[in-house]
Amino acid sequence: MKKKNLPAAGAEAKQAENRKEAESRRKAENRREAENRRKAENRREAENRRARNRNALRGGSYSLLISAVVLAILIAVNVFASALPANLTQYDISSSQLYSITSNTKVVVNALEEDVTIYWIVQSGEEDDIIENLLSRYESLSDHIEVVKRNPDVYPTFAE
Amino acid sequence: MIAVLKHELRLYFHSLTAYVFGAFLLVFVGIGAMLYNIQAAVSNFEYVLSFSCLVFVVIVPILTMRVIAEERRQKTDQLLYSLPITTTQVIVGKYLALLAVYLIPLAIICLYPLIFAQFGEVYLPTSYGSILAFFVLGAALIALGVFISSLTENQGFAAGIGVAVILFNYYSVSLAEYVSSxxxxxxxxxxxxxxxxxxxxxxxxxxxxxxxxxxxxxxxxxxxxxxxxxxxxxGLVPDIMTKLSLFERFYAFVNGVFDMTAIVYYLTVILFFLFLSVQSLEKRRYN
Incomplete structure (x- = not known):
């Protein structure tokens, strides 16, 4: 500021001060506004996140539940299928009819009048597929035949 | 569904995927047929199939790795969501296209027993029973591959996980002996x-x-x-591992038993994994 304008200087200074004050007020206001905006944004975001989580909970639990139901149904179907008698589910397609029972055997088995128990002595997990298949066929052929598995590890003296 | 099926089929036959898949399968079955039927002069074609089911470990992930993962990477899955058909129809359409790609080499393989029958006695019921089981086994593995592909948007990742899972399934019966019982x-x-x-x-x-x-x-x-x-x-864990094995049930067919329970098992595996793929696609709607 120049020296010769001194009388006016006071008024000018006041004006400048006023201006500065107004400016700082405006700035503070802006700051407050920005802060408010940020807060609102945060709030909105949190709400969004909560809504998303709510969606995830609803969708996810529905999806899990229905998957569990489907899995249970499919397991039940499998258990039911494996519980059916062997002559309904397993067909012999081997060239020497390895798994089929001849008509002579069928005549003998159908004429049985006493109960017959076939003891199959085998370690658990070592069962032969062919024998297992054949025995289950015998079992389903007649009510008088019962096949019982005996594990020699569990009953070591059974065969004596 | 038909539109998705047509689109997928066009995609497979315009790229190399279908040809690589078919070539691998035919080469492997061809090597098996040469080893068993020609060199060892065995007339049982089913042994070839039990030998060559190992090839699924490689070719099924090759076929299925891109089916959903690529859609996600290219963001074209958003188009699938906006189609006027349900997600189930999208998945079934894609799966049927994969089955069609798989059936073409299998139709060629179906001729082999007939060709061999010209030169000796081939017992056809076992051969064709085993081919049918081979088809259902492959179909179950493809369903598994579709599900794995729907989990990620990286094709390589989908293929790697697929190979690991199928290989584990292949060896799970032998591994079951070493698992703590x-x-x-x-x-x-x-x-x-x-x-x-x-x-x-x-x-x-x-x-x-x-x-x-x-x-x-x-x-x-x-x-x-x-x-x-x-x-x-x-013995629960080894039991579960043996029960879950897809390949073990296939060997029953090779041994001459057409086991309907195994077919039911394969069909339930297909249903389950296709269902999971649908759920996996639906997941993007809410998560």
Whole structure:
């Protein structure tokens, strides 16, 4: 500021001060506004996140539940299928009819009048597929035949 | 569904995928036929199939790796969501296209027993029964591959995981002999499985309380069962591994038993994994 304008200087200074004050007020206001905006944004975001989580909970639990139901149904179907008698589910397609029972055997088995128990002595997990298949066929052929598995590890003296 | 099927078929036959898949399958079955039927002069074609089912470990992931993963990477899956058909129809359409690609080399393989029958006695029921089982086995593995592809948007990742899972399934019966068959070992393995399940629940529902709750209840239930009757747990894990093996059930057909329970098992596996793929696609709507 120049020296010769001194009388006016006071008024000018006041004006400048006023201006500065107004400016700082405006700035503070802006700051407050920005802060408010940020807060609102945060709030909105949190709400969004909560809504998303709510969606995830609803969708996810529905999806899990229905998957569990489907899995249970499919397991039940499998258990039911494996519980059916062997002559309904397993067909012999081997060239020497390895798994089929001849008509002579069928005549003998159908004429049985006493109960017959076939003891199959085998370690658990070592069962032969062919024998297992054949025995289950015998079992389903007649009510008088019962096949019982005996594990020699569990009953070591059974065969004596 | 038909539109998706047509589009996928065009995609497979305009790229190399279908040809690479078919070539691999035919080469492997051809090598098997040469080894068993020509060099060893065995007239059983089913042995060739039991030899060549190992090839699924490589070719099924090649076929299925891109089916959904690529859609995600290119963001074209958003178009699938906006189609006027349900997600189920999209998945079924894609799956049928994969089956068609798989059936073409199989139709060629179907001629082999007839060709061999010209030069000797081939027992055809076993051969064709085994080919049918081979088809259903492959179909089940393809369904598994579709599900794995729907989990990620990286093709390579989908293929890697697919190879690992199918290889594990292939060897699971031999591995079952080395897995701990004691009751405590089974309990530990099942607890780990429950923890994984809880992690999946947490990922899907974004709700930790639910995941902790279900995990805790299941583990507590198993612990109680273990202390009441620990014999129930003996040999449980090897048993489960043998039951889950897709390949083991196929060998019954090769041995000359057409086992309907195995067919039912394969069909349920197909249904289950296609269902999971639908759920996996639906997941993007809410998560």
């Amino acid at each position: 004691t009751a405590f070992g089974s309990l530990v393995v099942l607890c780990v499985a429950v923890l994984i399940l809880a992690a999946v629940i947490n990922h899907l529902t974004r709700n930790e309380n639910l995941a902790y709750g279900i995990g805790f209840v299941l583990i507590a239930g198993m612990a109680v069962l273990y202390f009441v009757d620990s014999t129930k747990f003996e």
